[in-house]
Amino acid sequence: MSGLEIIALIPAIVSAFGTISVEYRDWRKRRDDRRNKSKNVALQKLLAGNGETVQNEYDEDLRLLGPVFQRGDSTGRESLMHHLIILQSTVISLMRDRHNDMSYLSHPNHDAINNTTKSTRNGIVNTLSDQYQRLAQARPIARLPAPATSSAENCFNDLSCATFNTIHNTYKCDDCGWGETYSKTTEYVKTKDGQLLDIETALALFHHREPYRKEKNVFRCYLCEETINLPTGMKGWWSVSLESGSERYVLLKELEKHVRRNHYFEELA
Structure with a gap:
């Protein structure tokens, strides 16, 4: 199986x-x-989402790089094979314990299943991300011209960052007054060549100046000169239908998509 390409390994991993x-x-x-024990329900949700997380990462990388990503490289293939073997061992363990003592309310290997599947999922996603970066950087890069040093809508000033509620960071531009709060787990934006732009730098580059302040949930790309809005139909009902503040996360996802599809790290950093 060592000769399997990524296109064959991913379905096997998702199936496992x-x-x-x-x-x-x-x-x-x-x-x-x-069935109803909260600890078991939480583990079931984790297990049910692992395959989708891996498939989504693969699909996005494939969309951006094309057939070369399906083949992968030796480093990526070997790493994915290693993770697949771990998953197959977990399957065997679960099948062996299928009819264990009925007195157990939580699976006797609950923590091992939780930790192993979570770390394996993260390892697979990191493997795909690292492979994307290697393959993207090996391709010829057609970069846009360097941006102008100033813009009517982007101010490029560093942002101040303050912790809010222990799990959020509030970013603020003292020059134009822009400010927004995001979870501390929002760490980076991936560029077209697979490198990582930290979230504070991304917000500093793409937040809007005074003319757009009345539309706070807007980013602007100073390279493409495009305004990045919420997806069509999201405004209005979105903030009512979901928890307060959800708009900002949807908009940030739109910014992340724009950067990954269009811009290389050297253009932005």
């Missing part, structure tokens, strides 16, 4: 994640109090 989720679900169903 799916089997783990199904096997654990079957174990939960053997007792009603297992």
Whole structure:
């Protein structure tokens, strides 16, 4: 199997994640109090989403790089094979324990299943991301001209950052008054060549100046001279339908998509 390309390894990995989720679900169903125990429900949600997370990363990298990403490189293939073997071992363990003592309310290997699948999922996503970066940097790069030093809408000033509620950071531009709050887990924006732009730098580059202040949830790309808005239909009902502040996260995702599709690290850093 060492000769398998990425295009063959990803379905095997997603299938293994799916089997783990199904096997654990079957174990939960053997007792009603297992089914409803919050600890078990949380693990089931984690297991059910692992395959989708991996598939989404692969699909996005493939969309940007094309067939070369399907083949991958030896480093990426070897790493994915390693992770697949770990997942297959987890499947075997779950199948072996399928009919264990009915007295267990939580699976006897609960922590191992949780930690192993989570770390393996993160390892696979990192492997795909690292492979994307290697392959993207090996390709000829057609860069846009360097940006002007000033813009009517972007001010390029450094932002101040203050912790809010222990789990959020509030970023503020003292020059134009722009400010927004994001979770501390919002760490970076990925560029077209797979490198990482920290979130504070990205916000400093793309936040708007005075003319757009009345439309606070707007970013502007100073390279493309395009305004980055919420997706069509999101304004108005979005903030009502979801928790307060959701607009800012949707908009940030739109900024991340724009940067990854259009701009290289050297243009921005």
